[in-house]
Amino acid sequence: MQVSGVKGQQFGVKGKVLDIETYQPISGVSIKIANTQYATSTDNAGEFSLTLPEKPGEYVLVSTFVGYNTDSTAFNLEQKTWEFVPVVLVNANSTLEEVVITRRREHISEAALLAERKASNLMVEKIGAQELSRKGVGDAASALAKMSGVSRIEGTSQVYVRGLGDRYNTTSFNGLPIPSNDPERKNIDLDLFTTDIVEYVAVDKVYSNYMSGDFAGGNVDIASKRYSGDGMLEVTIGSNTNTNVLDQWDNFYLQQGPTRSGFVNYGVPNDPLGGFNFQNSLNPKKQTPLFGNIGIRGGKSFVLGMGSRLNLFAVANYTSDYNYREGVNRELSAGGNRIKDLDQIRYGYVTNTTGMLNAEYVLNPNHKFSYNFLFINSSDQSADRYSGFIRDMAENGQGIIQRNTFRQSKLFVNQILGNHLLSEKIDLDWGLSYNNVTSGMPDRTQNTMGINDQLGYRVLLQNQPADNHRYFQDLTETELAFNVAAHYKLGDNDQGRISLGYNGKIKDRDFEDFQVNFRIPSAGRQQRIDLNDLDAFFNPDNFNQGVFRSEGFTLDLPQTYQGKQDIHAFFANGEYKLTDRLTGMIGLRYENITQTIDYATVLDRSGRPNTFKRNSLLPNLILKYELNEKQNLRLGASKTYTLPQFKERAYFRYIDVTETRVGNPDLYPSQDYNLDIRWEMFPRASELLSVTLFGKYIVDPMNEVTFASSANDVSYMNTGDWGAVYGAEVEIKKDVFTFDNGDSKLSVGGNAAYMKTDQELSAEKVRSETIYNLNLTHDRAGFTGASDFLMNADLSFTKKWNNESDIVATVLYNHFSDRLYALGTEGKGNQIDRGLGTLDFILKYKVNRKFGVDLGARNLLDPTYERIQDNTDVPVTILSYKRGIRFSLGFKYNL
Structure with a gap:
């Protein structure tokens, strides 16, 4: 100031x-x-x-x-x-003097990011590599969960910002958009971004018109790691284990087909209905759960003469992890009667293979170019066994459903960016990206069995052919994006600047799935079944003899949809220092939006296009008032929108074990109005105290709800005319004391958010606007995924000595209160995820310049994850399990 x-x-x-x-x-x-x-x-x-x-x-x-x-x-x-x-x-x-760079400076240190936050006119929060390392965070999703007002749904890739979930948030990589790897989601799974490749993770909870107008909860931007220096090469190796997995060490089963590497190349067989010619066995495969990670990263800078410099940084790593859980999984009617009352066991295994290259060419201080390449291959497989009561099929409590799922995703990102200082007053930034993602579920299997009381042994059960099936799914999406912004400085004393820019995004998605259902005549349902040897029944001989038959979807054709989205945006923004202490930013963004979906599904084979177009004018205002050298007062106000996603508008049915999701072609965008007021103080370079009040008003909010049908399907609907979110956030970072001339320090940090969500629910609105009949249990409700209270706290001790060694020990606690999982319909109560707290301990010891050791103990409290259905008499648990305590050990060596 x-x-x-x-x-x-x-x-x-x-x-x-x-x-x-x-x-x-x-x-x-x-x-x-x-x-x-x-x-x-x-x-x-x-x-x-x-x-x-x-x-x-x-x-x-x-x-x-x-x-x-x-x-x-x-x-x-x-x-x-x-x-x-x-x-x-x-x-x-x-x-x-010796042109030897002994250690690259971490510009993403906590103190540096706080200094940037203090000086910035924008209201953005960042968590950098130094803080991620101190807290033992392994990926971008976990990083976000450490920030104020952000929570994560356990067992999923979903991140909620201020109580608003996937459809209300956006994700970018180095400021450019990035596609989703999951047809069910708008945003990419942030678990894929390991902290080895992350410089910092930023969350914009306050809108500025540099960002896409598809904004309500927040925009998450992942900045890729860069390097500058004489050279470095680091090798990491580690392993982790889970107490749940250790209990199953000699009894761990997964499906046949997927490899430990996470790479497969099989899919729908030739003529899948003409014979039983599937590549993989249905019998479970016993596997020793050995897992860990290995990685290498390196960088080097080259001085090219005439003031030019080339900075290179590359990363390659592989991680794998096993998991196991057991608990209850129920589906209940409105009166609490059992539809399915099952004990669930899940064996799981995930992998992540990442390669990244950053090349930065500095022509001179005025011109810089960079190229970013990122490849991620992720896999997730689970072997689920549900046993117990199944209405109309296994009411003796002896039913078993075996479901094996494997998903593989490949992401390719290519980016070229430029920064140019054209004159003392004019500078130009631009970026171009071409991204491609493929995601496949190449052979999901499901079989339903039970003890026949008359026969006295286990047989296959079937109410409909889909009770025993093999399923194949493929998604391909390409995205081309371009950003350009020019900035002109006002006045001789840098009183402000005017910015003009354009953002463009062209997205194409192709989706196809095919399910082979096995129709089993009554004679086939008399045969004895060994659940560990299903190949004894499902084999070519039995198929040729007519013991079972194969059939596909309607007309034995696959389900498909193609989605196209074109967004062209122009924006103008002005920043001006109105007084010595008051700075204002005002902007206007215009977006032209076209989204088209063509689908041919079981529900509608017509293939007719479903298109909507929008022209949006989006104003925003940000004010910053410097109370003194250490305190700021900020205000942000804006109008934005929220788009429905491709699969939400495709008239398409996706069947899971306990629920079925159906698209809604009548779904349309919401309009969002946002307001934030923040006071922040920076007592020292590494300290922060911040209080934020926020509110959002949403017109025509979208929700996932169960509609009136024989199957109680879930769909996506504009369930009312309005919704509101309001609350407060508090952040603190404090050095408790320092000693040893500053080489030792005890520090605390934490953040908390208290919020309320409320929305109107109108069955009449849904019935008048869509093809669906809806009977909601309540006429008001909160937003799904929103907790009233969120808290993170950490206590860290740091000690340095010899200018080469240091040790950092951190204890972290996270808590979220009860949150709404699904709205109640047809007299059913709401489904609620119970709140809980988790405790982690992280120890990092840098022995010397070359060698380091990391220790971690996570989920030390091992709480029970529980979901209840709030019925009229007493709440009933419908899902319950524990994750187990996780221990990890890793080593780093700098060559």
């Missing part, structure tokens, strides 16, 4: 601060005129300006920033002139 001088000031000093190794601007640098009260800090572009009194002469500019050597630069001022002073800061761990 600038300290004001004499009224009528007409000259001063301005400049730009760069990292001497990378030519990158540094935000949040403290700028001061020696032996005076005049001070300021650099903005997001690393620039500063400081008005001085009319006193020509020699001054000394002192620049300080955490992790860099202090710089003192002398300059002379002539009367009534402005002096431009370029400043370069040297990494505190660099020895430039």
